[in-house]
Amino acid sequence: MVKVEEFELKEDLYYWRKGHTWAKIESNDRVRVGIDDVGVKSAGEIVFVRLKPKGAKVKQGDALGVLESAKWVGPIESPVSGEIVEVNEQLRKQPKLLMSSPYGDGWIAVIKPSNLEVDITNLLKGSDPQAIEWYKKEIEEKVRKKK
Structure with missing residues (x-):
């Protein structure tokens, strides 16, 4: 795990940047x-x-579901x-x-992937150096500017 300020970025996960969702490829042909x-x-x-x-x-x-918070209501996008x-x-x-x-007991769903080889090309691996830069930018835009 990498800490970017107070935020966690897991190196073994793949990230869907548009929706801020993650995918963990599990050994049984499933994705958490x-x-x-x-x-x-x-x-x-x-x-x-x-x-x-x-x-x-x-x-x-696509939406896996809907999240409602004190500030926002919106879709949870599938990675x-x-x-x-x-x-x-x-x-x-x-x-x-x-x-x-968010990376443990707060997981959303387990999916049997239908096109993982293609989908993974649209995801960013947490261990990729670009991931830290993306996360820093997102922290600034999504968290810091809202305060």
């Missing part, structure tokens, strides 16, 4: 997805999460295309898990 630290903190206090159901199909950039095979049911009762553990 969530919202990155900048996306969560720029949203403010999260009060509600509505997710698409298990079995729903999504394309890269990969495929079928949702699991959703984090804990988020319905405890949406604050997104804030306290």
